[in-house]
Amino acid sequence: MRRRKTTEDRVLDTIISVILLVVIFVTVYPFYYILLITFNAGTDTASGGMYLWPRQFTFENYLYFLKDAKWISAFGVSVLRTVVGTFLGVLFTGLVAYGLAKRDLILRKTYFTIIIIAMNFSGGIIAFYIVLRSLGLINTFGVYVIPGMLNLFFLLIAISFFNDIPEEMRESARIDGASELRIFIKIILPVSMPLLATMALFIGSGQWNAWLDSAYFVQDEGLRTLTYRMMQVINQSMVPTGDAQAAAMSRSSVTPFSVQATAMVVSIVPILAVYPFLQKYFVSGMMLGSVKG
CATH class of the missing domain: 1.20.5 (Single alpha-helices involved in coiled-coils or other helix-helix interfaces)
Incomplete structure (x- = not known):
């Protein structure tokens, strides 16, 4: 009762x-x-006293944002790096984890030792810059996606996950003549959706929110990301536009702060749009690191 x-x-x-x-x-x-x-006029927001709803409702902030070529270019770069970086990160992390999950792999312990050392020690930003320059990645789009193709944290989780998949499933596929790549694509990936969804969500969020690589390793203004533009506005307390655009801003109700807030909202929307599709896998995927070992 x-x-x-x-x-x-x-x-x-x-x-x-x-x-x-x-x-x-x-x-x-x-x-x-x-x-x-x-959704409020920027000049009216500057006067303060607004807490619950817009006093002067307007779409002018969004219209200004959409008309600014720098913001649109930065948004496109962020979307592209997130899509490409997430795909490559999940693919290569999964492939490497599948190989390291094989207990008969030659030098397996050596590889694990290298991974653990790489997770706990770093050469620093200068050494990283020298490596990127020697690879020809400085001031290119590749600097956004290539260094993140292997995520060491999710690599260890994926290895643990793949180890728990029954070996009989792979053996039966090998008897039927399937190659290792075919086994990975046709058998391993379909049963690994919680792992892949969790990896995609975290790697994608990291790619979307990253701005340090754009600040340190990129000089081309056409390769700047949305988060870098937002940090520019926050640090300079002004929108980094030309004289003509500044004059246009002065003739409207838009302010630097209102454009900054608009950029924040635009940057949040893609993550909120993707999360519901991954939510059913996300809860089970979050438990992988704690219950598998």
Whole structure:
């Protein structure tokens, strides 16, 4: 039978509910406020006192953002690096993990030793820059995607995951004449969707949010990412546009802060759009590192 709540239970439930509501408000309201700014005239926002809804509703911030060639170019570069970088990261991490999961692999312990050392020690930014320059990746699109093709953290998780797949499945495919690549594509990948979805979500988020590589290793303005442009605005407290665009801004209700808020919202939308499609795999994928070992 259902136990009747005592007075102490009701008091405790009330306190917990209030605390949770405060936490939800503190967590959600900053995002709502940024969204609010994007739909309000920038000059009106600068006067303050807006908290719940726009005082001067407008789409001008978004129109200005879409008309600015630098923002659009940066958005395109970020989308391209996220798609390509995520695909290559998941593919090559999965392939390497599948090979290292074989217990009869020659020099397997040596490879694991190298991986552990690489995870815990780094040569630093100067050594990394020298390596990228020797590979001809400086000031190219490849500097965004090639260094991240192998994710060491997910490599270890994927190895553990592949080790738990019954060997009988692979043996039966080999008897039928399937190559290792065919076994990987036709058998291993279909049963690894939680792992692949989790890898794709985290690698994709890392690619989308990255800006240091654009700041350190790229000089071509056409290769700048959206997050780099946003950091420019935050650090300079002004939109990095030319004189003509600055004059156009002065004739409208758009302000640097309102454009910055618009860029933030635009940068969040792709992640929010992709997450629902990966959510059914995400929960089970998050448990891989804790229950597999």
